[in-house]
Amino acid sequence: MPEILEIEYYRLLAETALGREILSIEADQLASKRLETGIALTDIFSGLRFVAARRIGKLLVFDTEGPCFGLRFGMTGGLVVDGVAAIKGLTYGSESIEEKWVRARVTFQDGGTLALHDPRRLARVLVDPDEEALGPDALSLTLTQLKTALKSRGEGPALKARLLDQSAIAGIGNLLADEMLWRAALSPLRGAATLSEPELRRLHRHLRVTLDELFKRGGSHTGDHMEARHPGGMCPKDGQAFFRQAVGGRTTYWCPKHQS
Numbered sequence: 099m100p101e102i103l104e105i106e107y108y109r110l111l112a113e114t115a116l117g118r119e120i121l122s123i124e125a126d127q128l129a130s131k132r133l134e135t136g137i138a139l140t141d142i143f144s145g146l147r148f149v150a151a152r153r154i155g156k157l158l159v160f161d162t163e164g165p166c167f168g169l170r171f172g173m174t175g176g177l178v179v180d181g182v183a184a185i186k187g188l189t190y191g192s193e194s195i196e197e198k199w200v201r202a203r204v205t206f207q208d209g210g211t212l213a214l215h216d217p218r219r220l221a222r223v224l225v226d227p228d229e230e231a232l233g234p235d236a237l238s239l240t241l242t243q244l245k246t247a248l249k250s251r252g253e254g255p256a257l258k259a260r261l262l263d264q265s266a267i268a269g270i271g272n273l274l275a276d277e278m279l280w281r282a283a284l285s286p287l288r289g290a291a292t293l294s295e296p297e298l299r300r301l302h303r304h305l306r307v308t309l310d311e312l313f314k315r316g317g318s319h320t321g322d323h324m325e326a327r328h329p330g331g332m333c334p335k336d337g338q339a340f341f342r343q344a345v346g347g348r349t350t351y352w353c354p355k356h357q358s
């Protein structure tokens with residue numbers, strides 16, 4: 099699944115689409131599911147240009163001189179600009195770009211295109227997406243913002259569930275949450291508000307380092323705990339058999355020996 103790091107690669111590619119006049123925008127029925135009925139994207143955006151490509155968590159937002167154009171990528175969505183995929187081989191979908199999986203396409207006056215490619219059909223196109231519904235972005239999260247996200251809503255759910263809550267912190271997905279908790283030696287089951295000051299600082303440090311390292315390595319699937327992410331997998335730090343259970347509705351792998 100594309101997580102924040104993959105969407106940041108998409109955002110970098112999206113910069114090549116800036117400043118080019120939009121001729122038309124088409125989106126299929128499912129990709130348009132969250133738009134007003136009968137809305138015509140071409141009528142709204144034709145003649146405008148994308149002037150900035152921003153990312154808030156896993157949401158990609160293009161500013162224009164008019165409304166914002168937003169993209170959500172779901173489980174397998176990828177971005178393709180002028181036939182070039184943001185991630186080689188579209189790791190999260192198929193191995194190739196297939197026309198039947200193009201769910202939405204922006205065509206520019208110069209003949210180039212920006213396409214949303216999604217085999218699983220969970221990606222969505224948005225007009226003026228609700229940015230207020232998202233918490234602060236994980237890639238630039240400060241210690242104070244992390245404290246607020248974990249402590250400001252009472253006892254709260256399990257720590258991992260709060261990390262995945264996009265209204266608390268925008269951008270942390272399942273693999274990244276498991277990797278940073280494993281590195282920070284914190285159990286995903288801890289109450290979100292129960293972390294001590296040193297534990298908060300430790301989690302913040304590992305959050306930053308995890309995102310930074312995995313971005314440079316090539317994405318959220320490049321974490322150190324990945325080799326043990328299968329039934330019977332052993333912790334790469336201490337050889338303990340990993341626990342596998344659902345936390346926050348997502349399959350979680352964690353080490354009962356060093357994570358507490």
Ligand SMILES: [Zn+2]
Pocket residue numbers: 333334335336337338353354355356357
């Ligand atoms: Zn361990």
